[in-house]
Amino acid sequence: MKRKKQIVRNIILIALTVLLFLWQGGYHLTPEGVFRSAEKAEWLGPTPEVMELGTSDDGCLRFVGIEQKGFYVVSAKPCLGIFWKYTNEHWGGYFPVKVKTRAWVSEDIIVGQTRETDAVEVVCVVEKWKSEENDWQEVGHYTIPVGENGFFSMALDSYMPRTMDYGVKEVICKNAAGEVIGKDSQ
Missing domain, CATH: 3.10.450 (Nuclear Transport Factor 2; Chain: A,)
Known part of the structure; x- marks a missing residue:
């Protein structure tokens, strides 16, 4: 009987050690x-x-x-x-988001949020830093639907390299009729 108690005790200790490892390891x-x-x-x-x-x-x-x-x-x-x-x-x-609408390029996605309650879609104007010209150049306009909570996101084109050289120049909010209801330059 003593041997069975030792086995049970050791199994419990091993299980607690594994749980502690997982908890501490995140x-x-x-x-x-x-x-x-x-x-x-x-x-x-x-x-x-x-x-x-x-x-x-x-x-x-x-x-x-x-x-x-x-x-x-x-x-x-x-x-x-x-x-x-x-x-x-x-x-x-x-x-x-300290202004009405804000967007960022985060690696391979565009993420943003708007406080325009009537906005159903936004158009994000994305630009890239050209070091040869020492200036920004537009690389695309992306139309993104807006959720009920004001959040919007979209994966970027697969041909765009994943660098930190991209930024959102302007966000244009549109209502259900397609009319511009707000613009925010960044």
């Missing part, structure tokens, strides 16, 4: 758990609304937490088969 069973943990670590939230932005090229699942005065992007990477782990590879930080 491993979670769900990507949403990763998002909530990252929120606490960055002193943000808890946000009332969380949306999934999609998966990046390296397999990281990106989430966005939407607040009244801005939003933030968090990524979770699958690891060890069934676990998810926080990664700051795609951490864009907190994006404050």
Whole structure:
């Protein structure tokens, strides 16, 4: 009987050690758990609304937490088969929206938020820094639908290289009739 007690005790100790390792290592069973943990670590939230932005090229699942005065992007990477782990590879930080409409190019997506209540779509004018000319040059106009919460996002064209040289020059808000109801230059 003494041997059985030792086996049970050792199994419990091993299980507790594994749980402590997973807890200290930042491993979670769900990507949403990763998002909530990252929120606490960055002193943000808890946000009332969380949306999934999609998966990046390296397999990281990106989430966005939407607040009244801005939003933030968090990524979770699958690891060890069934676990998810926080990664700051795609951490864009907190994006404050202090004007009516604001947008950013974050790696391979355009993300933004508008406070125009009648806006159903936005047109983002994206530009790239040309070091040879020492000036910005427009590279595209992207029409993006706006959600009920004012948030909008869109994956960039696959032919655009992933550099920090891109920015949003202007955001044009349109209503359901297609009329321009607001412009914000950045």
